[in-house]
Amino acid sequence: MTITDIQLFPMADHVRGKRSPVTCHFKCGNACLGPECNTSANPHFRDIASAALTRRALLGLGAAGAVGIALAAVAPAGSATAAPGGAAFGRGSGLPFDAIAPVPGVVDDFNVPAGYTWAPIIRWGDPLFSGVPALDFDHQTVEAQAGQFGYNVDYIDILADQSGRTAVLAANHEYVNPGLMFTPSSDPAELDRRAAIYKAAHGFSVVELRRSKLGQPWRYLVDGRRNRRITADTVFEVTGPAAGTDLMKTAADPEGRWVKGTLGNCAGGTTPWGTVLSGEENFDGYFAWAADTAGQKRYRATPSSASTYTFERIDPRFDAHDAGYLNEPNRFGWIVEIDPQDPSSTPRKHSAMGRFKHEGANVIIAEDGHAVAYMGDDQANDYLYKFVSKGTFTPGKSAKARRSNLDLLSEGDLYVARFTGNSPAAEVTGSGALPADGQFDGTGEWIPLTRNGESVVPGMTTEEVLVFARLAADAVGATKMDRPEDVEPNPKTRKVYLALTNNSSRTLANVDEANPVTGNRNGHIIEMTETAGQSGSTFGWNILLLCGDPAVDQNTYFAGFPKELVSPISCPDNVAFDSEGNLWISTDGAPSKIGFNDGLFKVPLEGPERGHVQQFLSVPREGETCGPVIHDQEGMVYVAVQHPGENGSVATPTSHFPDYVPAHRPETGLVAAPRPSVVQVWRA
Template sequence: MDSRVGKSAATCRFKCGQACAGQAPNTSGNVYFGEVLRQVVSRRWSLKAGAVTAGALAAAPLTGSPRAAAAGPTAPGTAFTPVPTGTGDRVVVPEEYRHEVLIRWGDPVLPDAPPFDFDRQTAVAQARQFGVNNDYCALLPLRGRDRWLMVSNHEYATEPLMFGHWDPDRPTEEQVRTAWEAHGLSVVLLERAPGEGLPRVRTDARWNRRITLTTPCEVRGPAAGSRYLRTSADPGGVRVLGTMANCSGGKTPWGTVLSGEENVHVPFAHADAAPTAQQRAALRRYGFAPGPSLRKWERYDRRFDLGREPNEANRFGWIVEIDPYDPHSTPVKRTALGRFKHEAANVVVAPDGRVTAYMGDDERFEYLYKFVSDRRMRTGGSATDREYNQTLLDSGTLYAARFTGDGPAEEIDGSGRLPADGEFDGSGRWLPLAHNGHSFVDGMTAEEVYVFTRQAADRAGATAMDRPEDVEPHPYTGRVYAALTNNDYRGAAGAPAADEANPRAANRDGHVLELEEHGGDATAERFRWRLMLVCGDPAAPGTYYAGYDKSRVSALSCPDNIAFDRHGNLWLTTDNSGRLGNDGLYVVPTEGPERGRVKRFMTIPVGAEACGPVVEDDFVLLSVQHPGEVAGADAQHPASHWPDGGASRPRAAVVAVWRPDGGGIGMAGPSGA
C-alpha cells in the first residue's frame, strides 16, 4: 500500500501514473483568495426544506447555521441498518437486500462475442466484450416498460491482473491491442421481466455497442482544427482515434452521456523528447512523464511517442459526448468544455433555458470549472430539437472557481477544527476563461485556453482544491455538490497551505462541498459555499458531518462519485482503498433533521473501488472496479476471487442491489411506503 494515500502500488501506477506521489503538476503558486481579500459577512446560512422542479434552481437562501437533531424520524430513502466496515472479499448489503452481478469484464456485449477465456484473450474478442475496470454507469430509459440502455465507462487496464503472463518490459502486440479494446465504453440493453426485481443484460444486436481506443471520434467546438491538435495521422485536427481514461460522467437533459477523459497522461512516452520547450512545459503541467511508458504502447503505435507526435497528448483530456440511442453515431470531443483531467461533467438547465455543465479536475491542487451555453435548450422532443440540443456544448463561456472564506485566517490552522462561526463557508466567483474565440486570460489566446485549460486557470487565479472529482447539481434545490477526494500534500513544504475551502493539512480523507449560485441561477458568476462534510473517522476532532451527532454516523473517507435519489438524498461512493475498511456506497440526507447522518449502504471486495452509482426507486447499480488490486497481486497470485469465487481471478463488474420483498430502496416496509 502507498503509505501516503492508502492506494495499492498497482492502482497508483496503472490508473493514474502515481499522480498522488511527488510534486503535483500545478506549480503555479496560486494562493487561496481568502488570504488576499477576506470578506467578513454577517449573514449565516440555513438550508430550508422544500423542493423545486429540476432545473428551476430556485434554492432557498443559505442563511443560518443548521444543526441536525440528535434523534428524529428516519429520512425517506435511508431506512436501513448500516452495514459494518467491510474487510472481506465480498459484497455486503443490508440484511433485507440481495445483490447480483449484472455484467463483468469479458462478458458478451455483442451477440457474436466469444465466451471469455482468461488465458486466450484477443483484441478481436475484447472489442465485443464488456471492457475492464468499469467506472461511471448511467441508465437511459427506452420505450416500453422496464427497458433501459446502460452505459459504462472503462477507465484503465491493470495488465498484471489482466494477463496471465505480462512482461512489463516486453508486452506482446496482442496484449497491447487487447488493452486498447478494453478501454472506452460499453452500451448494453437491460430488460426486466414482469414480476422480477432485477433487470438483466441482453446481448442485443440493435442497441449494444463498444466504443474503444480504436473508435473514431470527432472534435467539435472552438478548438476543433487547432494547430495544437494536428498530427501526421490527422493534419486537420478534427478526428481522433478513440477515447481512454474514461472515469466518471453524466447524463444530459437531451438524452446523451458525457464521459470524462481523466488520467490520459499514463500511456504516453518520451514527454521530455517533444521538439520545443513550450511543448515540454505544457506536457509537464498535465503530468506527462519522460522516458518510456509503463505499458510500452509506443512500440506498436507512434502516436503514443510524444517525441514523434507531441500533439497527440492534446487530443485526450476532453469531455466526450455519446449518443446511446444512435448506435451508429460518432462520439464527439467537446472542446468548449476545456481540456484537463476530467472526472465528469453534469448538466443542469438554468431558468432562462441555457445549460450549465459542472466539472472537476481530479488531481491535487487543481480546479473546479463550469461551462455556460450561449443558446437555450429546446424542449419540443422532436428529432430536430434533439439534434439541435447536441450542439449546445459547442458555444458558450468556460469558467474556473475562486473561493473566499468568511472567517479570520488565523482560525484555519490545518487541523480541521471549525472556526468560531461554526462552519467552513464563504463566497466565491466564477472567473471567465474564454468565450468561443475570445480569451479572458492575459497572455493566452482562446485556442490556448481550451487546449491548455490548466494553465489558463493558473493565470486567472482559481483556487487550488483537494482533488475535485464528481460535481453534480441537486435535482430539486439546484445546489451543487462537489466531492473532494483527498490531498495528502496540502500544507507540505512548498505546497499551498490549508484554507477555508480546503481546511486540513495532509488531507487524507477528503470533504464534500456544497455550493449555491447567486439567485439560484446556474449561469451566475457569484456563489455562496460551505463544506457539508469533512470526512474521516467520526471520533477524530477534525471531522464534521454537517453538525450531526458524529456518534451516529458511518465513517466515510475519500468521497468520489455522487448520485441523488428521488427523495433528494446524496449518495456517495468512496475511493479510500482500505484506509477505513473496504470501499463502499453511502447515503446522507441533504435536508431536514437527519442532514449529515451518513449511513453505509454497501461494501465491496478487498482492493476494489466503488464507482458510478445509479439509485432507482427499487434497485441500485454500482460499479466494482479493480477488485483484488493490492500490493503483490497478479494474475498468477490473485488477492481476490470475486465475483466468481473459488480459485477464479478477479473481474470488475456492475452489481445490482434490490429487495426481494418488493420494497423500495431505503424505504420502511415491503410496500415501499
C-alpha cells in the same frame, strides 16, 4: 507487465490507507511521486495574486437479440451486519434500510443491508454479440475484447425506456490491470499483443437490458440493437474552437478534427437530452511524454521514455517525442459525448469545455435555458470549472429538438472557480477545527476564461486557453482545491455538491477555509448555492462534510449531526441523488487508520437528519465503489466495482468477485482472477 510483487511498484512505500500501489501505477501513472504540476502562486484566500501569462514563455508552442448470460449466483439477502444503533431512514423512500457496519478490508464480499440482495448485470469479458466468445483467460484476443464488455468501469447509467422493462446500460472503461488479466510474460511479441488487447478493453460499452417488471433485476441482451463497443481506436469528432487548429494537428490527422479513441474515462453524467458524457482523466500516462514545454509540464511535470502500457511500441501516435505526434496528448483530456441510442453515431470531444484531467461533467438546464456543466480537475491543487452553453435547451422529444440540443456543448464559455472564506485566517488552523462562527463557509466567483467563445486571458489565444486550460486558470487566480472529483447539481434543490477526495500535500502554509485540513487524507464535500442563477457568476458555499472516522479522527464534521451516530467515510469520489434529493456518495479509499472496504453512503441534506452519513453497501476486498445510480422509487441501486483483488494476480487471486466460485483451470493449474463488474442491488 511481468510484475506481480506489489513492492516493485513505485508507490509501494508511499500509499496510505487502502489505496494500492497497483492502482497508483496503472490508473494515474504514479502521479503523486512526480513534482507538483501546479506551481502557480494562486490564492489560498490569504494571498490572492495573479500575473498575466505570455504565450512564448508558458506554452512553448511548436509544431434486439436473445437474452444473454443469466444472473450469477445471487447473494443472500442482508449479507452485512447492521451498524450499532443504525436506524432505518427515509420512511417514505423506496430504499429504507439499516446502515451496515463497516467491513474490514480483508473481507472479500459484497455486503448489503438486511432485506436486500445483489447480482452482477455484466462482467468484464462478457460478450455483447453472438459471434464473440465468452472470456477465456488463456485465449484472449483483440477481436474478442473489442466485442466484449470492457475492463474497469467508473461511470454508469441505466436509461430505461417508457415501459420500464427495457433499458440501455452505458458504461465507460477507465483503465486495465494487466496482472489480473494475464500471467506474467517477458516475451516482447506477447507483450505487444497484450498491449493491443489493453487498448480494446478501454472506452465504452453500451448494452441493452431487459427485465420482467419494475423493481426486478435486469439481464443484459446479447445482440441488443443498441449494443456497442467504443475502444481506444474508435474515431471521435472534435468540436468547438480548438478543432482544426495547429495545436490539434498530427501526422495522422493533418486536419486536427478526428481523434482515434478515448482513454482514462472517469466519472460522467447523462445530459437532459439523453446523451452520456465522460471525462478523460489520467490521459498523460498513456504516452511516452516529452514534457519539454510549460504547457506539457502543467499536465505531467516530468518526461517519460515509456508509457504505462507501452502503447507506443504498437502505435506511433503514443510516442509524443516524435515531432509528428507532439500534439497527440493535446487530443486527450476532454469531455466526450456519446449517444447510447444510436450505435451508428460518431462520438465527440468538446473542446469548448476545456482540457484538463476531467473527473466528469454533469449538466443542468439553467433558469435562462442555457446548459450548464460542472467539472472537476482531479489532481491535487487543481481547480473547479463550469461551462455555460451559448445556445439554449429546446424542450420536447421531437427529432428537431434533439438535433438542436446535441450541439449545446460545442459552443459556450468556460469558467473557473475562486473561493473566499468569511472567517479570519487565524481561525483556519489546518486541524479541521471549526472557526468561531461554527462552520467553514463563504462566497465565490466564477472567473471567465472565455467570453462569447473568445479568450479573455491576457496573452493566450482561444485555442490556447482551451487546450491548456490549467495555465489559463493559473493566470486568473483560481483557487487550488483538494483533488476536485465528481461535482453534480442536485436536481431537486439545484444546489451543487463537490467531492474533494483528498490531498496529502496540503500544508499549514496553504490551508484555506474551503480546504481547511493539512495532509487531508480523508477528503470533504462542499455544498454550493448559485446566487445569480445557474449560469451566473457568483455563489455561496459551505463544507457539508469533513470526512473520516470519528472514532479516530477528532476533527471530522457532518453538517452538525452527532458524530457518534454516523458511518465512517473516507475519500468521497462519485456522488448521486435519489428522488427525494438525498446525497449518495461512493468512496475510493477507506479511513486511513482503520482500513475498511469502500462503500456507498446515503446523506440526507435537509431537516434534523442533515449530515447523517449511513452506509448502504460495501464492495469486495481491494475494490473501489464507482458510478452510483439510485432508482429509489423502484427499490434499486446500481454501482460499478473497479479493481477487486487488485493486489493479487491471475495465479494467486485475492478476490473471487463477482462469482465467488474459484473456477479451476486444469490446463494451467490456476484459479480465475476477479472480474470488474456492474452490480444491481434490490429489495429482496
